[in-house]
Amino acid sequence: MISKICGNGILRVVAMIVLYGTVVNGQNARDVVKGNLIQFNDNGAWCWYQDERAVVDKARGRLIVGSDASDNGVGGSPRNGDIDAVIFDLQNRQAERYALMEGGTNFGGCDDHHAPAFLVMPDGRYLAFYAGHNSNNNSYWRFFYTDRWGIEHAFNWNNIPGGTDFRTTYSNLFYLAAEDKLYNIARTYARSPNLMVSTDSGQNWSYGGLLTEPDVSIGYVNGYFKYWSSGVDRIDFVATEHHPRDYNTSIYHGYMKNGQSFKSDGTLLDSDITDKTAPKPADFTLVFGANTRVNGDLMSRCWAIDLAAYDDGTIATIFKARVNDDPNHPSNDPDHAFFYARYDGATWTSTYLGKAGKKMYSSEQDYVGLGALHPNDPEVIFISTPFDPRDDAALGVREILKGVTADHGATWTWTPITQKSVRDNFRPIVPSWDENNTALLWWRGTYLSAQNFDAAVVGIIECNSETVERMHYVDATAANTFLTNGSPLITTGPDANMGAADDRWHERTGFGNGNSVLTSAEVSGENAPVLKTQMIVSEAGTYDVWINFWANPTADWRIKAGLAADRMQLFRQMACKQVEADDHDTALTLTSSGNTFLYQAYLGRVRVAANETLNVYVDDHAIQTGTSGTRIGNTARTWYDGVSYAKVNTAVVSVAEHKKISNEFVLRQNSPNPFKPSTTITYSLPKAAHVTVKVYNLLGREVATLTDQQTPAGTHQVIWNAQSAPSGIYFYKISVGNFSKTKKMILLQ
Structure with missing residues (x-):
């Protein structure tokens, strides 16, 4: 049984089961994977509070994956602390590994907190940011130029107004087209998230303000944050007040837009995020409160895992909580559970997913295998767990399972991605791509601590337009x-x-x-x-x-x-x-x-x-x-x-062949994006209607009308040939009666 938490109580629902297994010549096989397993890096791991750890360059057909190497893995001490960027060619399916910082030179060696964050810039360049784990006051960045990473730059947080009182950790990198600004969010001053901003495509950076501040400093740090952005006009986040080992933490949601921060429902909390005064994490919208009881079990000391916002306005997050752990006398080795929460525009609703297991190593009571939302499909998630969520059976190691919901997250059907593994499968991530292509990445191996592991970065790539014959x-x-x-x-x-x-x-x-x-x-x-x-x-x-x-x-x-x-x-x-x-x-x-x-x-x-x-x-x-x-x-x-x-x-595969047409009006992300010189825009209609699709530049001027006619129900596509348009950011808008939707696209001439 699993339990769905509603605003006024708990509803019991039954989890559906999909069986998947294999036998080889009458013997149970080991290391079974559903899909074509690809190794991206033979020595690497990542933490989970830097994003995006992997990005897809749809225009060039590349997947960029970051990680940190350990001297306990392949290559030994010469690779210890290497901050790696792997560029994987999606056409020939081969990888090239680059060391952004060899040996963690400025950070004192290996630590999975050093893993980089990436962004595909509007001009097509790749931007990588990385920082130490409380090692110094700097955030570092590099650009990728065609076949090489450029020189390393550093931003010293001690040079911000008033300086910083805490060393820097994490990188979270975003571009907002509506502002034409780059943001990097790091933990530094006040042991809280601070912003650095660039208005000239990353050449120069300045202080962008304090996102939240603590009511009181407790223990190690003041809040853990997961971020998400569509790249248009806002950055969403979920947060805790402090570290769960130091405080009985809850989960909160908010977002920043136009230099201000808001609660989930749009209530303004901070009219100017550029200074050093800010709301507290608990001032934002409560997603899940500590000491909530689920099916009679007490949930406490929560930690955010992943966050995504979708085209239909839905916002979703995955988080974990301790189970039946005394809030006043916490255990050193508690049980944990996974939860999924969804915001429908008015209310946050949470669902228990299953057991998350015990801690991953002795000194971190709240480290679990984590999970990932599918950023292009709100009905799909992945978790890493040592217990089968279908029946709570012990799996021996942490396995990756895929969950699919048909009722907005109330129930989930589970299918194993990995099965009977010899080593653990940790911390899955899914970079944003499109609805017909998915890259599921994780790392696999032995994890002794954040500074000592023997792991490889692996994953599977699913393309709906491809079929592979038998070998x-x-x-x-x-x-x-x-x-x-x-x-x-x-x-x-x-x-x-x-x-x-x-x-x-x-x-x-x-x-x-x-x-x-x-x-x-x-x-x-x-x-x-x-x-x-x-x-x-x-x-x-x-x-x-x-x-x-x-x-x-x-x-x-x-x-x-x-x-x-x-x-x-x-x-x-x-x-x-x-x-x-x-x-x-x-x-x-x-x-x-x-x-x-x-x-x-x-x-x-x-x-x-x-x-x-x-x-x-x-x-x-x-x-x-x-x-x-x-x-x-x-x-x-x-x-x-x-x-x-x-x-x-x-084969050319339509959306309708792989996904039921929505019973609502839907505008999908153009593909490819970025593009040169043409791109395809797909939309779905539940019934016949008069449809207009228009393209606008950054100044809001209309530059093209792609369709303006009566259109039957179903899925349709229009093509914008932008051969005569200059490079830059454009917006396309669909209007159908009272429904309208706008999305961003990037033209690279």
Whole structure:
């Protein structure tokens, strides 16, 4: 049972269940993922009070993902504290990693609070902001220019009027088109959120004011804030009064617009946010109060997790609360629960989602796996939990589950994204994209503290316009696998024994598909040569490509591979998924003795002509995790077992094919956005009506009429060809009787 909290009481509702499971050759599989698991960074994690940690550049087809690296992960101490930006090409599905600040130079090493925030600028550049975890008084930023990040700049908060009394943490980066201003929100003066503002596209920054101030400083800091903005005219936020370990916190909502701050219903609280006086967090609209009872259980010490506002005016948030923890004598290891809350324009209504589990490590009583709202679909959420929300069954580790509601959040249908994982899956995020495309990202591994973890950034990308055929398997043999210079591969073996530590590949029989695998580092550390497996693809088209390797889920087996010799990634079992029955067009051997399973790592996407040769490069990497060069065998071995590829089919898919037409008038975000020189605007009508869609510039002048006619019910599209218009920000507006809606778009000529 789950409970829905209403303004006047609690309504019991039943959670719907979707079953999803898998069996491999009669044995329970491990590390099952629903979708194509992609590794974005082999060493990384993030906190959750910096946004946006990932953004989609729809104009160029890129996904930008930020994280912080640990010396306990891949690469060891040389990567400790690297603040990384990964730019992932959505066409070839390959990643390029950049270090914004190597080794956390100014911050003293690794801390997931150092993860950067990103913004795709109106002119197409990428802006990254990052700060230490109470390390100094600075916020740092860089711009990305075509193929490189520019020089690092710093804003010293001690130079604001009156200076600051607390070191800086977090970056939250937004652009408001109506003001043509950039905002970065950081925790600094008064241990509270402060604003820095730029009116010249980020070249210069000035102090923008104090968003909230405390009634009294209690414990560590004065409030935790999650932010959201559509990029048009306001920034929404949800907040607590203090840190939940120091205070019995509630959740509040407000927003800032035109230099002022407001409650949810538009009540003005601060007429000038540019100074150092401000409302208190508790002055804003109460979303969920501490000491609320749900189904007889006492909820206390809440913490905000995610926030989003939608086209229909709905605002939603996910938060967590302690369960049955004495507010006056709090536990050091309390139970937690997830909640979802939705604002309909008049009232906040909250729904219990399920158990969130215990703390993630000893010194942080309120750290849980967190969750994410889908920013383009108000009916979808994701959570990371060690308990199945369908029946409260213990899952052993934190798994990612997808929730879908058909009744505005009152009930949820749950489907596992990850299942039977060996490592935890933490802190999912979903960057804003569009209704037909979703990127779900999280990090997976072992989390000892914010300063010490062994994790990889992974995720899945779903595109409604794509269908991927079943995979075709190609075994790696002496006939198709060579050294990179074309020389024949001469292995030791073949035999059923482990290969000697001789820096050569060994053909071990009795395992794998084709009854053998190519192995390295089975006994001790080796450095075998790079291999190239070649295959002829008979049919022209676009193909996804994977490398197959065997692994023991309790060890750290791995493989290094890529579609080019200089673009290989290290893939460890913990960041990969097991191959499942029916994935391929022929049956494969998926399990073997010694608790070994066939795993798969995604290499990317290629376009090939008919009968073209496809090359895949493969290497071992017997370097102990957490070191930069210590060789180790056995637990870090490589068992290579061939390549898989699958054809990707793309079709133009209408909104109506993937989502029911709304029973209301709906105006959707244009696509692509930013765009050059044309873009498509989609809208839906529940009934026939006279429709006008017009385009305006920043001054409010009409520049184009895209339609002005009677239109039947259904989903429709209009195209604006802006070839003769200058670059800049434009607004498009639909008018249907008494209904009107306006959205922003960006033209890049």
